[in-house]
Amino acid sequence: MSPSYIFGPINSRRFGRSLGIDLSVGVKQCNFDCLYCELTRAKTTATQTVTADYKDILKDIKIAIKKHPNIDVLTWTANGEPTLYPYLSELLSEVDKIKGDIKTLILSNGGNIYNENIQNRLMDFDIVKLSLDCVGAKCFKKLDRTHESINTDKIVRGMVAFSKRFQNSLVLETLFVKGINDTQANIADLQKAYVKIKPHRVDIGTIDRPPSYDVLPISYAELQSIAGNFHDQYITIAHSQATKDPQRYSTDELLKMLGMRAINKEDITNMFDDVTKEKFDELLGQGKIISQDVAGVVFYRVRISLK
Numbered sequence: 001m002s003p004s005y006i007f008g009p010i011n012s013r014r015f016g017r018s019l020g021i022d023l024s025v026g027v028k029q030c031n032f033d034c035l036y037c038e039l040t041r042a043k044t045t046a047t048q049t050v051t052a053d054y055k056d057i058l059k060d061i062k063i064a065i066k067k068h069p070n071i072d073v074l075t076w077t078a079n080g081e082p083t084l085y086p087y088l089s090e091l092l093s094e095v096d097k098i099k100g101d102i103k104t105l106i107l108s109n110g111g112n113i114y115n116e117n118i119q120n121r122l123m124d125f126d127i128v129k130l131s132l133d134c135v136g137a138k139c140f141k142k143l144d145r146t147h148e149s150i151n152t153d154k155i156v157r158g159m160v161a162f163s164k165r166f167q168n169s170l171v172l173e174t175l176f177v178k179g180i181n182d183t184q185a186n187i188a189d190l191q192k193a194y195v196k197i198k199p200h201r202v203d204i205g206t207i208d209r210p211p212s213y214d215v216l217p218i219s220y221a222e223l224q225s226i227a228g229n230f231h232d233q234y235i236t237i238a239h240s241q242a243t244k245d246p247q248r249y250s251t252d253e254l255l256k257m258l259g260m261r262a263i264n265k266e267d268i269t270n271m272f273d274d275v276t277k278e279k280f281d282e283l284l285g286q287g288k289i290i291s292q293d294v295a296g297v298v299f300y301r302v303r304i305s306l307k
């Protein structure tokens with residue numbers, strides 16, 4: 001029996017109803033070996049050595065789209081790094097012919113984004129999500145354990161160059177691991193990197209599944225506190241123990257908060273009591289707060305330009 005290249009559908013809070021495409025079924029092929037990886041540990045590789053025929057993957061995609069017509073997004077991933085798949089462009093151009101309104105999203109670790117050929121392969125996706133856990137080489141080596149072919153000094157510059165070229169939605173993801181990349185110095189470097197890269201959105205999170213190495217997550221409160229450093233970005237926070245702590249805010253406090261940082265529906269549920277929610281709706285009705293869809297997540301902010 002041939003392997004199935006499709007998994008799901010799953011409901012993703014950040015991207016909608018998603019069907020996953022696995023470009024490396026049954027074998028991990030990655031140019032990183034992250035301490036927090038939920039897959040098994042594996043030697044890093046710069047190229048795929050086991051490669052599926054893109055026509056077989058396409059066949060599975062056609063069947064899955066027919067079976068699940070109410071899909072928002074096709075999420076391209078791999079047991080490892082999807083940009084290592086050599087027929088990415090061929091497969092994407094075939095999928096573009098049949099997908100209709102469904103969006104294409106690729107989840108890349110961003111390790112080879114400074115390579116122009118890789119950038120070219122990503123240009124036609126509707127959404128590109130790149131990981132950026134670290135800025136310095138030392139942190140990359142320690143946490144993401146990058147393949148020797150990767151020049152970590154070029155990663156941020158590569159993301160800046162890609163962001164300038166890419167016309168669709170660019171999302172960055174940073175995963176924080178206790179005692180490794182949650183230092184004030186790394187957070188300050190990340191903040192500067194985000195400003196330079198200008199992603200549409202930054203998703204921050206921590207370990208929430210058993211990691212392949214012995215490392216620990218940070219708490220939801222720590223993630224919230226880190227998010228406070230990134231007030232010039234649209235931030236979402238993912239944490240399995242996101243706690244509801246509804247508070248009452250005055251109109252002035254609400255406007256000040258939304259002037260500092262755009263918030264999303266999940267933040268509203270977790271942070272505001274019923275009275276504050278009413279004030280929020282009033283401000284929204286008066287146009288003092290505006291909403292904006294950022295790569296599939298609705299954010300609210302006061303009328304200022306973030307990008």
Ligand code: SF4
Pocket residue numbers: 030031032033034036037038039079080081109
């Ligand atoms: S980049 Fe993704 S697949 Fe590769 S080691 Fe890191 S977490 Fe695992």
